Amino acid sequence: MADLKDLYQEILLDHYRRPRNRHKLEPSNRQADGINPLCGDKLSVYLQVENGTIRKISFDGTGCAISIASASMMTESLQGKTEEEARTILARFLQLLTAGSATPSGTDTLGDLSTFSGVREYPVRVKCATLAWHTFRAALEHSPERVSTE
Secondary structure (H helix, E strand, O other): OHHHHHHHHHHHHHHHHOOOOEOOOOOOOEEEEEEEOOOOEEEEEEEEEEOOEEEEEEEEEEOOHHHHHHHHHHHHHHOOOEHHHHHHHHHHHHHHHHOOOOOOOOHHHOHHHHHHHHHHHOHHHHHHHHHHHHHHHHHHOOOOOOEEOO
16 A cells, blocks of 8 residues: 555656646637635636537636645646536545545546546645636636635
8 A cells, every 4th residue: 555655746846846737828719817825825827728528627826736736737637628527526536535434426537637646645735736626616607706725
């Protein structure tokens, strides 16, 4: 089990050190900003949605390793998905992080995103891992409000 834990940690560290899709997407037709006041994480999520499909997605901002890794992995997992597929992935990811000790059904389809399952043992860090996802939802829904984890 230690080898699997090491692999998961390496995936998260890789996405933190070399985040994917970290830039302001221009042009984008949807955008939202989010903040985690407790930790100081600040992220913006940019989407280019065409005919109900997320053609491009990116993020920009600052944050802790968990926040940046989560945003990076989120962009990779949602690019090319329909809005409906993206909402399903979002719901499963949030369930993974907020469920009790048991892994909720349907989360086995999350692939590398399942590396965040250990975060649920640290409630303060759950906000770091979910900030990008809540900000993504706001962008998808054209919400003008800034997202806050508080």
